[in-house]
Amino acid sequence: MSDDFVLETRQLVKEFRGFVAVDHVDLKVRRGHIHALIGPNGAGKTTVFNLLTKFLTPTRGQIHFNGADITYAKPAEIARRGIVRSFQISAVFPHLTALENVRVALQRSLGTSFHFWRSGRSLEVLNARAEALLADVGLSDYRDTVTVEMPYGRKRALEIATTLALEPELMLLDEPTQGMGHEDVDKVAELIKRVSAGRTILMVEHNLSVVSKLADRITVLARGAVLAEGDYATVSQDPKVREAYMGKSDDAAGGH
Template identity: 75%
Template structure:
């Protein structure tokens, strides 16, 4: 494996009772890039994410992270190595404050994630770092807000802050702009761009406008297999990609949902 690939799959395959959801996928994610995994509904994108994070075991194939096989590791072991999927550590405590959610996430690398019984002064030591993370995603003024009261777009920003608290090397973002209006989408695009500094990001995203703005490389899946790869300009002009998305070789892959 070349050292430039921080994450790689070789012949990654997942079968469900005769149905092949992921079909011999060779994926190569370069260090320090934003890489998108796109494709029409049912293409196998989320299944690939579930395989990478070991929420599903592969039927065949190998997964390499920083040159090491992680094919047989469990999901929590992979997260500890720095390969972190956003929903793994999302704000799962709706009735805690925004600050408390980030503080809990900060405890996880320390191995005392759920030590809620610790004296408040001990946990307060994490406040400075938690506030730095909230400031980085534009949530510092909401630090004392109960999480359930946040608008949807800001909840996704909080999810990004809790992901960053894990100090990931590679972040896997599963449709980070899903369900958002244009204003929130623009904010999240900028947050992802900032979060990518010094990190690698692999994202599943339906909004091709977001992909065109953010991503260095795109892998297109169709029926579980890699259909095309390249930058947005090349992929969007590929006749096979147009046909997969629009059902016609004459169709254009537009930057829309």
């Protein structure tokens, strides 16, 4: 595997009782790029994510990260190696403040991961770093806001801050703009662009307008297999891609 690629899958297959959900997928994610995984519903995008983060084990094929074979590594090892996933559904603690949420994620650096019974004082050393991460994602004003009271788009920004707290080398973002209005979509897209500096991001995203703005490279899946790959201009003009988004050819050309 070339040093240029942080992640590579080779002939990745996942079968469920004879149904092929992921069909011989070869994926190469270049270091420092934002790489988008797109495709119609049921294309296998989330299954690929689940294979990469070890929530599922491949039926066949290999996954390599920084040249090492991680096909059968456990989820905790994947996270330690620097692959961190942000979930489709907001994965923050609703009754903690924004600052407390980021601090929980930062506890790993103290070797006291998720010890909720530790005194608050022992976590104060993390405040400066937590505040810096909140500033990075534009949430300084929400420092002491209980998460359940934050607007949806701001919760997603907080989730990205907690992901960044784990210092990922590769961030996997699963539908980061799902369920958002235009204004929030634009804010989160801007945020992803900002935090991508010096990092590699692989994202599943249904909003093709966001993909067109952010992605350096796009892999299109259909029925579990790679249908097309390239930059946005290339894949959006591909007749096979337009057909896969049946009745949505405007989408493939750059609409929402």
